[in-house]
Amino acid sequence: MRNHNKRSIISLPILFFCIIANCQDLNHSFKPGQIWPDTQGKHINAHGGGIIYFNDTYYWFGEYRLTRLEKDKSRYGVSCYSSKDLLNWKNEGLALKVINDTASILNPGCVIERPKVIYNKKTGKFVMWFHHELKGQGYKAALTGVAVSNNITGPYKYIRSLRPNAGVWPLNFPEEYKKATVKDSDLKNGSDEWKLAVREGLFIRRDFEGGQMARDMTIFVDKDGKAYHVHAAEENMTLHFSELTDDYLDFTGRYIRVLPGESNEAPAIFFSKGRYFMFTSGTTGWKPNAARLAVANKIFGEWKSVGNPCRGTEDENKIAFGSQSTQILPVNGKKNAFIYMGDRWIPENLADSRHIWLPVEWENGNPVIKWYPNWNLSKLK
Ligand code: DGJ
Numbered sequence: 001m002r003n004h005n006k007r008s009i010i011s012l013p014i015l016f017f018c019i020i021a022n023c024q025d026l027n028h029s030f031k032p033g034q035i036w037p038d039t040q041g042k043h044i045n046a047h048g049g050g051i052i053y054f055n056d057t058y059y060w061f062g063e064y065r066l067t068r069l070e071k072d073k074s075r076y077g078v079s080c081y082s083s084k085d086l087l088n089w090k091n092e093g094l095a096l097k098v099i100n101d102t103a104s105i106l107n108p109g110c111v112i113e114r115p116k117v118i119y120n121k122k123t124g125k126f127v128m129w130f131h132h133e134l135k136g137q138g139y140k141a142a143l144t145g146v147a148v149s150n151n152i153t154g155p156y157k158y159i160r161s162l163r164p165n166a167g168v169w170p171l172n173f174p175e176e177y178k179k180a181t182v183k184d185s186d187l188k189n190g191s192d193e194w195k196l197a198v199r200e201g202l203f204i205r206r207d208f209e210g211g212q213m214a215r216d217m218t219i220f221v222d223k224d225g226k227a228y229h230v231h232a233a234e235e236n237m238t239l240h241f242s243e244l245t246d247d248y249l250d251f252t253g254r255y256i257r258v259l260p261g262e263s264n265e266a267p268a269i270f271f272s273k274g275r276y277f278m279f280t281s282g283t284t285g286w287k288p289n290a291a292r293l294a295v296a297n298k299i300f301g302e303w304k305s306v307g308n309p310c311r312g313t314e315d316e317n318k319i320a321f322g323s324q325s326t327q328i329l330p331v332n333g334k335k336n337a338f339i340y341m342g343d344r345w346i347p348e349n350l351a352d353s354r355h356i357w358l359p360v361e362w363e364n365g366n367p368v369i370k371w372y373p374n375w376n377l378s379k380l381k
Helices: 002-022 175-179 192-199 202-206 314-318 347-352
Strands: 047-054 057-064 077-083 090-097 111-120 125-133 143-149 157-162 217-221 227-233 238-244 251-258 265-272 275-281 291-296 304-307 324-330 338-344 354-363 366-369
Touching (some): 057 090, 090 111, 090 125, 111 217, 125 217, 175 202, 227 251, 265 338, 275 324, 275 366, 291 366
Parallel strands (some): 047 111, 265 324
Antiparallel strands (some): 125 143, 217 227, 227 238, 238 251, 265 275, 275 291, 291 304, 324 338, 354 366
16 A cells, blocks of 8 residues: 555656646647747757658658757757648657768768758659768868668668769850869959859869869759759859759769859759749858749759849848748648748757748749748648
């Protein structure tokens, strides 16, 4: 009798804790900029992320940033969350982890950013690409990494990191640019001459042998199943659209330069009503700047800038509502319904960075975004 009493006294607080933990309120609306609790009540730690829809479920992959309490760098990598309704997300753990071995370039201390996962119908495998920087080298390496898995939630097996398109010229690169000899060191950085030389392929030539730089990136899978790796190249001055091989694990060597010399990053591409749209940002580190929209009729076509897609106050438009694009997500079951996914970075504590999700609306055939502090999918017709 005594023993029994003792047990129930000890278990009461535990019971109470369990009830609290299991009775987390469901999320009923998107609240951009606020803490977004997962099904265990913890802020979703998946930044610079991307979502794929597979077998009636959304899977969100993103940068798992160590929280202030976490000192163990071997816990760093790419997180995965799953959801049926886009509001309530279950933590599926780390899909890709750094490799605890100094011989590996994916070792603790390296940087993994903007991971994107796509499914290859031919091989039945899930392929993850991510921006990879080497330990202690800042953003100098500018590599793209690839990993693969038979299961969507992982674990993903790291294959390699590389600089794409070594030894090949872009498809839209004029002959005279290939022959030019002017170098970065000949010109004053930022001068008009330098800007012209950059547009005319200064860095393409510099990186020709070793491969082109790949920093901020996304992956876009077109209607015909062809996938494109879109990355900030040429010292972040120009975007490259690089075609992937049929198994999505390598580059074919076919690539184009997009918006040369215009300094875009954070690319997010989608297709709607016969046209391709791309959201990007300027390059101001972790600080937000104005979003930009570009449009094309073909993925390898002529991309045209059409201005700032934000429709807020002047101050809000200057900083994209305090966000930087990461993906434009098609909503399953609705036609032409998309969500703008952005990050509001908190560099002092990246794990706490906020998710800025807003409905994509339309104005004269182009997508625009407005601020809604609290909204749900009924907003998307
Ligand atoms: C802006 C990029 O979009 C982010 O992914 C990150 O690389 C920061 N720069 C680092 O300053």
